[in-house]
Amino acid sequence: MPKLFIIPILLLACVTGFAQTRLLDSLKAELSRQSDRTQRLKTITAICDDQYSLSTDSLENYALQASELAGELGNKYAASLANHKLAFCMMKRGKADTALLIAETELKKNSVANRDTRDIYFKFSILQAQVSNSKANAAQTITTLYRILGEAELYNDTLATIQSTNGIASVRIQMDQPVEALATLMGTLKYGSNPHFEKAFASLYSNIAMAHNKLGHTDSALLYADKAIRLCRKIGNLTFLSNALSYQSNFFLKKNQLADAEASLREAIEVRKRMNDEATFQNDQVRLANFYLNTGQAAKAVVICEASLSSQLNDVAFLRLQVYDVLAKAYKSLGEDKLYQQTLERIISIKDTVQQDNASSALAEMQTRYEVQKKENTIIQQELDISRKNYLFYGSIGVLLFAVVLALLTFFNYRRREKLKLDLLLQKEKDSAALAVLRAGESERKRIAADLHDNLGAYAASIVSNLEFIQPQLQDEGSQVAMQELRHNSLSIVSQLNDTIWVLNKDSLSLTAISDRVKTFIRRVQPSFPQVQMQVSEDIEVDHLLPPAQAYQLFQIVQEAVNNALRHSGSRNVDILVASRDSWQVLVSDDGSGMDSPSGKSGGGNGLVNMKARAAEAGWNISWLPAGGKGTQVEVSPMTFASDR
Known part of the structure; x- marks a missing residue:
């Protein structure tokens, strides 16, 4: 049996899309009942998917719909x-160029990289291979199929892998490479x-x-022909x-x-x-x-x-040639020499006509291709010239813009670096000046503390000591009171000097240190006010550090608040x-008579004004509030703490 009727059909198997014929009949019946366009499109598409069970005319009609x-x-x-x-x-139908044009157009619209259109891409790619095979272009067919196989493996498309592999094997069978194909x-x-x-x-x-x-x-x-037959019956x-x-008939x-072979072929x-x-049926008749x-x-x-030969396709040249070729051999086998000779003459006549038609068609096709290619080359050359000019123009602009941007970036970067250097120098000078001032202040503070201790402190201590030896000549009450006040004031001077020296000798003082100093102060004044209970409480989780000046101001405020409570409130309890x-925060509370206005002056003179001034100088808040229904509570805290509350 000639290969012409067997091998080209093998490659058609590269594309799937079949349905059972009963399903096909069902789809046609369903289509006849449908009026909705969307549903009709869905049904017609399903019918077209059964392309290998439809005639070419029917398939084309449904595809157009x-x-x-x-x-x-x-x-x-x-x-x-x-x-x-x-x-x-x-x-x-043998219109390979039209088929390729449709395929190339669709491949441009449906990318293999797009998951939604990938199946369409592979359908048209394999169609390209089928068309190349129908034109007996094995090299182009195998090239296309290997490209499809590579893309299918890249995107893990198993169906396209099977289809392209099957197509490659089909070409190898045509090229008499059965081992490689298998x-x-x-x-x-x-x-x-x-x-x-x-x-x-x-088909595999x-x-x-x-x-x-x-x-x-x-x-x-x-064995494998039987598998193919059973599977084709199923689907x-x-x-x-x-x-x-x-194929099974050939193998039998x-x-x-012979009986099995004839049965399979029929x-x-x-x-x-x-x-x-009808065209395919005529091929089968030639086979029979x-x-x-x-x-x-x-x-x-x-x-x-x-x-x-008497069928409606008897005017198709290549079909007539196939039939006459078999007929001539049959006449020769039967010994009908005259009929055999007449059949050969008809074959020669048809071949001459076919060759002439093919030559004219080929010449016209080549002329058309030449003219089209010539125009395309002209257009391509013009587009190339325009592209070159555009590339040169836009490239020059791009280079110029790049140079300008680079120059600006370099300039601004230089200015930024110079400004940064200048800022660093200025900051360094400021830091040096501040450090010098700080060191000078520390040095002066320590010098003053030493002078107070060595000079005024020594003299004050000497005064207190000498007063112990002075006995007034007059033993009247006024002299006794004056001597007592003198001794008290001398002790106060020594106490104040000690407090000042205590502050000035430290670089910084913690709240616990200030609290301890307040406790010392309380112990010192307690004997003078035996009727008043005084205590210092601490609730310190974070022991904040204060600079000497602030520590001194805080201690003086607390000391003044305690003195006011002791001397003017008539309280029985003072709590710090x-x-x-x-x-x-520091709270000084008493249970005395309270006060009408915190801004007024107390019996101690400008005590409240001084306390406010000290707090303002340190950047603190100070307030006088009623304490639990009677008495007064003095509260001192930083500005931020007061605002947070």
């Missing part, structure tokens, strides 16, 4: 699917158990059978069912099982009839005639050929609380 509906509904995906079926029809195909059998891919195996099993047949493994060829793929039955013929022809594809001729039944071959957490 789908394309029109998709355009009306704006469904780009469905429009691409319809165009795929139209391109498939063009390929089957090795390629066997690697895909691991996907055969997956129902999602079983449609792709309808047939290709495996063909490879085994070329290697002389007839039993293996029959209702008429084209591949007919092909598999034809090799084993001299069933293949019956399956083909169901598709209503060849079968009868090869099995010594030349008379039956003559009957088949004469019936075929030193509290510290995130901030600090």
Whole structure:
């Protein structure tokens, strides 16, 4: 049997999309009842997916309907699917250039990188390989299929991997490389158990059978042909069912099982009839005639050929050539020399006509291609010139802008660095000056403390000591009081000097240190006020440090508040609380008579005014509040603490 009718059909198996014929009939019936355009488009698309069980005319008719509906509904995906079926029809009709043009247009719109359009991309890519194979361009076919295989593996598309692998094996079978084809195909059998891919195996099993047949493994060829037939019956793929039955007929013929061979071939022809594809049916008739001729039944071959020549396709040149070729051999086998000679003359006449038509067609096609290519080259050259000018113009502008930006960045960066250097120098000078002032202040503070201790402190202590030895000559009450006041004032001077020296000798003082100093003060004045209970309480979680000046001001404020409570409030209890957490506060509370106005002057003179002045100088808040219904509470705290409350 000539390869012309077998091998090109193998590559058609690279694309799946079949449905059971019962389902196809059901879809057609459903379509006849539908009026909604969206539902009709969905049903027609499903019918078109059964492309291998439809005649070319029917498929083209449904594809045109789908394309029109998709355009009306704006469904780009469905429009691409319809165009795929139209391109498939063009390929089957021998219009390869039209099919390729449709495929190239759709491939530009449907990217392999886009998951939503990837299946359409692979459909049209494999269609390109099919068209190349139909033009007997094996090199282009194999190149396209390997490109598809690489992309399918890159994007983990198993279906496209199976399809491209099957196509590559089909080309290898055409090139008489059955060993390589079989090795390629066997690697895909691991996907055969997956129902999602079983449609792709309808032709894959047939290709495996063909490879085994070329290697002389007839039993293996029959095994895989049977698998292909059973699978095609299951999924209702008429084209591949007919092909598999034809291959099975060949294999039976090799084993001299003539009855089985004829039965398979006749069933293949019956399956083909169901598709209503007259052109393909004529091919099958030629196959049957060849079968009868090869099995010594030349008379039956003559009957088949004469019936075929009388069909409506008897004006198709290449079909007539095939029929006349078999008919001539049949006449020769029967010894009908005259009829044999007449048939040969008809063959020569048809070939001359075909060659002339082909030559004229080829010349016209080449002339058209030349003119189109010439115009395209002119347009490309013009676009190239424009692009070069644009590149030069925009490139120059880009370089100029880059240079300007670079210069500006360099300038501003230089200015920023210089300003930063200047700021650093100024800050360094400020820090040096501040450090010098601080050191000078510390030095002066320590010097004053030393002078107070060594001079005034010594003299004050001497006065207190000498007063102990002075005995007034007059023992009257006034002299005694004056001497007592003098002794008291001398002790006060020594106490004040000690407090001042205590502060000045420290770089910083903690709240606990100030609290301890207040306790010392309380112990010193307690004997003078035995009727008053005085205590110092601490609630210190964070022991804040205060500079000497602030520590001195705080101690003086507390001391003044205690003196006011002792001398003017008539209180029985005086409580001092030193509290510290995130901030600090000092409370001096008494249970005395209270006060009308915190801004007024007390009996101590300007005591309250001095306390306010000390607090303001240190940056603190000071307030006088009623304490629990009677008495007064003096509160001292930093500004931030007071605002937080």
